[in-house]
C-alpha cells in the first residue's frame with residue numbers, strides 16, 4: 291500500500307548549532323513544523339483512542355515538544371543513540387520513517403513495524419540506534435550507555451540521549467546509570483523530563499521539596515543544569531546545541547533537567563481529577579507551541595504558518611486513512627513462537643586450539659590440556675578475547691583480582707582494561723549497558739559475582755534482553771555467567787540455583803555444563819549464539835577435578851543432552867554438579883541391585899531438546915529427575931511434566947523427583963547437607979522407589 295507523499299518541508303530533519311546563533315526564519319519554521327506535526331499527531335492519536343481505534347496506554351507528548359523537537363533535530367541521526375520515552379512521539383517522527391509506519395505501530399495492524407507485538411510508543415529502530423522502550427522506567431538508560439560506548443569503540447564520535455521523568459528519577463537504575471556513565475566517561479546526555487507529575491503523583495510526593503534534580507549531577511562528577519523548555523524554543527535549542535557539542539567533544543556525560551509540560555494528563559484514560567484548582571489552566575498558559583507560533587506570526591509569517599498547518603493536517607489525515615485501511619494482523623502462531631529467539635547463527639571460524647593467546651603473548655596455543663572446570667572457562671574466555679575483537683568481559687572484581695573464583699585470572703593483563711574491566715556494584719545498569727553493546731554488534735560476556743546477584747538485574751535480563759528480538763527483530767547476543775549452587779557453606783545469598791526463576795521467562799537460552807570439556811564448549815557455543823545465554827557454572831565444579839579439555843569441532847553438541855549410561859530399568863535425568871552424583875548412584879544401583887539406568891546430563895536447559903530422553907522414557911517406562919534447585923516450581927517440575935505427558939501410556943511407575951528442600955539455603959554444613967541432595971540421600975530415595 292502506497293504511503294502518502296510527505297510535505298516537502300518534512301524532508302529537513304536536522305538542525306545545526308551554527309544556524310542557531312542567529313536563527314533564520316527558515317530555521318525557526320523548521321522547528322515549528324516538527325513541533326506542530328508532533329502536536330497534531332498526538333491530538334489525533336487521542337481522538338482515535340476515544341473512537342476505540344487505538345488501544346492500550348496511549349501517552350501523549352503535548353507540552354513536551356519544546357524539548358523533544360529541538361533535541362531530535364540537533365541529534366546526529368546517522369550516528370547518535372537514543373531511547374525515547376512515552377512523551378517523545380515527536381522525537382520518533384524526526385528520527386525517521388514514514389508517518390504511516392508510526393501509525394501502523396499505534397494501530398497494531400498487519401504492517402506494524404513490531405508486527406503488532408508491541409503497540410503505541412513502544413518501538414524503536416535499533417538498526418538506526420533508536421532503542422525501543424520497555425515500560426520499566428529507568429531500565430532504558432543502561433542500553434543507551436552500552437550502545438553509545440559501542441559506537442565509540444567503533445571509532446564513531448556518537449553521543450547518547452537517555453531520558454527519564456521526575457517519576458523515573460526515583461528508580462535505582464537512574465542512580466546506577468548516572469554513576470556508570472560518569473565512571474566510564476561516556477558521552478551521554480541525560481535528560482530529565484520534569485513535568486511535575488508521575489501519573490497522579492506530584493513531585494512533592496516523590497522527593498523532598500528542596501531537591502532540584504539536576505543538582506544530583508555534581509554527586510556523580512558530571513556537569514548539569516536546568517532549563518525551562520516552555521519559555522523560548524530558540525533559546526532551548528541553542529542551549530541544547532551547546533551542551534551536546536560539549537558532550538561530543540569531551541566524552542563526559544551531562545545531566546539536564548528540562549522543565550516541561552504534560553498537557554493531557556498521564557494517558558488517554560486519565561481523568562486528571564487529582565490536579566489542583568487552576569493547575570490545568572496554568573499549564574496551558576505555559577504551552578510553548580502557541581507562544582512560538584505567536585512570535586512567528588508577530589514577525590509576519592502568519593500566512594506561511596497557516597499553509598504549513600493545513601498541509602500537515604491534510605498529510606496526517608491522509609496517513610490515518612491509509613493506515614486505518616491496513617488489515618488487522620494475522621495470527622501466525624509459528625512465527626510468534628519462532629521469533630522468541632533470534633535465528634541460529636553460523637558457527638564462528640574458531641581456530642582449532644583450546645586457547646589462543648594474544649598476539650604479543652608468549653603463552654602456548656595447545657589443542658588439548660588437563661584443566662579444572664574454572665581453568666577450562668578461563669581458556670575459553672581467553673580464546674574468545676583473542677579471536678573475536680567484538681568481545682569484551684565485565685563483572686565485579688574480574689580485572690586484577692581475576693574474579694571471585696579466579697575464572698578471569700590474567701585476562702586483564704593480556705587484553706587490557708578496554709576489554710576486561712571491573713564493573714561497579716550495579717548489576718542492573720551494567721546488564722543494560724551490555725544489552726546496548728550487544729544490539730550494536732559487540733558481544734559482551736558479563737560475570738555475576740554469584741548467580742544470586744543476578745536478581746538485581748532481573749528486569750534487564752528477563753524483560754529487556756530476553757524480549758529484545760521478539761519486540762524489535764534485533765538480536766541481543768549476551769553471555770551471562772552465573773556462578774551458582776551450594777554445598778560449600780556460603781549461605782542463603784551465595785548458593786542458589788535460579789534456573790527455574792529465569793527460564794520461566796521466554797527468550798533466554800541456558801547452558802549448564804558438568805565437565806571441564808563441556809564448560810569450554812559451552813562458552814564458545816553461548817558466545818556465538820545471537821541470544822542472551824545464561825551460563826550456569828556450579829561453584830562446586832570449579833575445582834572439583836582436572837580433566838582433559840581438547841579442541842572439539844562439535845562444541846555445539848553442548849546444546850543437546852549427553853547420554854552417560856545405558857540401561858533398561860529407568861531413565862535418569864539431571865544436570866550440573868548433580869550429574870556426578872547421579873553417575874555414582876547409577877553405578878551403585880547397577881552393581882548392587884542389578885538395575886541399569888539410561889543416564890542423561892541435560893547440559894542445555896533452554897531451549898530443551900528432549901527427543902532422546904522421550905525415546906528413553908518410552909522404552910524404560912520409568913523416570914527419575916534430580917536437580918539441586920528447590921523442589922516447588924523447580925526445573926524438575928517442568929521436566930517431569932513434559933516427559934510424562936508425552937509418555938504417559940508407557941509409564942510403569944510414578945516418576946521420582948529429587949530436589950532441594952523448599953527453604954532458603956541454610957549456612958552450617960550440617961544444615962546445608964539436609965537441604966540439598968547428597969549421594970546418600972539420592973541413593974536412599976532411588977532404592978526406595980525401586981521397591
Ligand SMILES: Cc1ncc(C[n+]2csc(CCOP(=O)(O)OP(=O)(O)O)c2C)c(N)n1
Nearest residue numbers: 377425426427455456457458485487488489
Ligand atoms: C519502574 C516503573 N514503575 C511503575 C511504572 C508505571 N508508570 C508508568 S508511567 C508512570 C509515571 C512516570 O512518571 P514520570 O517518570 O515523571 O514520567 P511522565 O509520565 O510524567 O512523563 C508510572 C508510575 C513504570 N512504568 N515503571
Ligand SMILES: [Mg+2]
Nearest residue numbers: 455456487488
Ligand atoms: Mg513526570
